[in-house]
Amino acid sequence: MATNIILLGPPGAGKGTQARRLIEERGLVQLSTGDMLREARSSGTEMGERVAKVMDRGELVTDEIVIGLIREKLEQGGAGFIFDGFPRTLAQADALEDLMKDEGQSIDAVIEMRVDDAALVSRISGRFTCGNCGEVYHDVTKPTKVEGVCDVCGSTDLRRRADDNADSLKTRLMEYYKKTSPLIGYYHCKGNLHPVDGLAEIEEVAASVATVLNGHGAKG
Numbered sequence: 001m002a003t004n005i006i007l008l009g010p011p012g013a014g015k016g017t018q019a020r021r022l023i024e025e026r027g028l029v030q031l032s033t034g035d036m037l038r039e040a041r042s043s044g045t046e047m048g049e050r051v052a053k054v055m056d057r058g059e060l061v062t063d064e065i066v067i068g069l070i071r072e073k074l075e076q077g078g079a080g081f082i083f084d085g086f087p088r089t090l091a092q093a094d095a096l097e098d099l100m101k102d103e104g105q106s107i108d109a110v111i112e113m114r115v116d117d118a119a120l121v122s123r124i125s126g127r128f129t130c131g132n133c134g135e136v137y138h139d140v141t142k143p144t145k146v147e148g149v150c151d152v153c154g155s156t157d158l159r160r161r162a163d164d165n166a167d168s169l170k171t172r173l174m175e176y177y178k179k180t181s182p183l184i185g186y187y188h189c190k191g192n193l194h195p196v197d198g199l200a201e202i203e204e205v206a207a208s209v210a211t212v213l214n215g216h217g218a219k220g
Helices: 015-026 033-041 046-056 063-075 090-102 117-125 166-190 202-213
Strands: 005-008 029-032 081-084 109-114 127-130 136-138 193-197
Touching: 005 015, 005 166, 015 029, 015 081, 015 109, 015 202, 029 033, 029 063, 033 046, 033 063, 046 063, 063 090, 090 166, 109 166, 109 202, 117 127, 117 166, 166 193, 193 202
Parallel strands: 005 081, 005 109, 029 081, 109 193
Antiparallel strands: 127 136
């Protein structure tokens, strides 16, 4: 039986790190809206052509198109899916719910990675990633073993996001809370919201997520 989860959390809460763990350990497939749009655009399919036309006009891709892309992925089957960056609104949450029902599936758990904002700003300000494999590092808590070289793949393409600074992050946090607060209530009412401490050590967070997915987590 497929396991489908939604990861909720502000920028820098560690969603990407936990998603990679779930991909490696459980064989789940990460459905990132941006990745799906880029893939569709170059696919040559009818849906891909629709995506390309919208993006070439500089317009926002509609929820209908995103749902269509998710439908294609669901129909390919697999061990389950991680929804990252979707849904962002209540309308999208309703549309995803309807789609899952149509496909005979469901969202098994919504994992909310909660953080203390001040601590998050400190965490993000020192963050950098490998441009080749995506591994995430931090100046203080997780530096590379050899300065300037990725521990995982050996690449020297280490990058910092231009918006990984305190002022920019506070703006992104405010935007996240404005958009996502209704979703927290939505999934809480459905009984499948599971908060975890996003600022705990990576292994602790992974253990909390595993507890939820193994069916032992408390709801709400």
